[in-house]
Amino acid sequence: DQQVKQNSPSLSVQEGRISILNCDYTNSMFDYFLWYKKYPAEGPTFLISISSIKDKNEDGRFTVFLNKSAKHLSLHIVPSQPGDSAVYFCAARGSNYKLTFGKGTLLTVNP
Amino acid sequence: NAGVTQTPKFQVLKTGQSMTLQCAQDMNHNSMYWYRQDPGMGLRLIYYSASEGTTDKGEVPNGYNVSRLNKREFSLRLESAAPSQTSVYFCASSQEGLGKLFFGSGTQLSVL
Numbered sequence: 567d568q569q570v571k572q573n574s575p576s577l578s579v580q581e582g583r584i585s586i587l588n589c590d591y592t593n594s595m596f597d598y599f600l601w602y603k604k605y606p607a608e609g610p611t612f613l614i615s616i617s618s619i620k621d622k623n624e625d626g627r628f629t630v631f632l633n634k635s636a637k638h639l640s641l642h643i644v645p646s647q648p649g650d651s652a653v654y655f656c657a658a659r660g661s662n663y664k665l666t667f668g669k670g671t672l673l674t675v676n677p
Numbered sequence: 678n679a680g681v682t683q684t685p686k687f688q689v690l691k692t693g694q695s696m697t698l699q700c701a702q703d704m705n706h707n708s709m710y711w712y713r714q715d716p717g718m719g720l721r722l723i724y725y726s727a728s729e730g731t732t733d734k735g736e737v738p739n740g741y742n743v744s745r746l747n748k749r750e751f752s753l754r755l756e757s758a759a760p761s762q763t764s765v766y767f768c769a770s771s772q773e774g775l776g777k778l779f780f781g782s783g784t785q786l787s788v789l
Contacts, residue, residue, distance in 0.1 A: 575717075598776045609681070609767050609780030610720070655719060659776040662727065663708065664735070669719035 569593045570658050572668035580676055585643040587671050589656030592637065596658035600665070601630060601641050604653045613654070614641070646675045679703050683768050683781035690758045690788045698753040698784050700768030708771045709751035710735075710778065711743060713764040720767065726751055758788040 571590045579585045587601075597618045602610035616623040616630045616639065623630050629642045643650055656668040681702045690696055702709065711723040722735030726745040740762060742754045751770075755762060765785050769778040 572719075600776060602778075607782070609769075609782050610778075611780070612777050615777065657720075657776075662725075662733070663771075663776055664722060664725060665776060665778065666722075667712075667720040669717060 568669075569596075569660075570656055570666050570668040572654075572656055572671050574671050575669070576672040576674070578674045578676060579646050581648055582645045585641075585646045585650065585673055585675065587641040587643075587654050587656075587673065589639045589641075589668055590637060591639075591658050593658070593660060593666075594637070596660055596666075598659035599630070599632060599639050600657045600659070601628075602655040602657060602667075604655065604670070610655060643673075646673075648675050648677050651675045681768055681770055681779050681781035683766075683784050685784060686782070688784060688786050690755075690786065692759060692788060694758050695754070695756050696758065697755075698766055698768070698786075699750070700752065700781060701750045702768075702770040702779070703749065704770060704779065705748070706770035706772055706779070707748070709745065710769040710771075711741075711751070711753045712767045712769065712780075713737065714767060714783075715764050723753065723766075760788045762786065763788045 600615040601613040603613045604610040632639045653670045655670045657665040684699045707728045710725040712720045724743040726732045729748045768781045771778045
């Protein structure tokens with residue numbers, strides 16, 4: 567049973583446009599959500615997070631939105647840059663502070 | 678700034694062989710984790726250690742053992758490797774409760 571779902575395996579956008587990556591979850595006990603970015607042959611790196619008591623968090627070009635009633639979060643990247651091309655993982659924190667990860671979305675930003 | 682260091686980076690084993698993946702962090706974090714990443718499967722938790730002296734099973738612990746040697750080091754052992762354990766393994770650490778993980782660069786393991 568997949569508790570964190572990223573239904574789009576890949577996304578392609580033009581440089582300068584907005585990238586929107588989506589994530590759905592099923593466990594209402596998740597209290598903290600994170601996005602990680604992963605380049606090939608490297609470990610994932612933390613990008614941005616949001617607490618379940620908020621609905622938006624911004625950090626420069628990156629904004630995460632949380633809709634608790636829909637159990638949905640999204641990551642917006644504006645404007646998208648070629649260096650943003652990577653796999654993006656959504657993660658949710660549950661009991662014992664363990665993270666559950668989605669399967670990832672490969673973002674390609676075309677020059 | 679070493680962060681989380683994993684060794685080795687690459688390893689090829691034959692079915693039935695054993696090996697230990699090493700992980701060390703220099704950020705004084707309490708919690709450490711072992712994940713595996715498989716194509717189309719995302720990151721799955723194998724074992725974790727919330728603090729020195731404790732270890733707990735994650736989502737996919739079968740075929741693995743772990744040792745939290747001290748606060749810095751957390752090793753993952755495959756006693757009898759199987760082809761199903763071919764994967765990329767990531768070690769991570771975090772400050773307790775924050776959820777933000779710092780990952781190592783990974784170990785690519787192939788079991789033939």
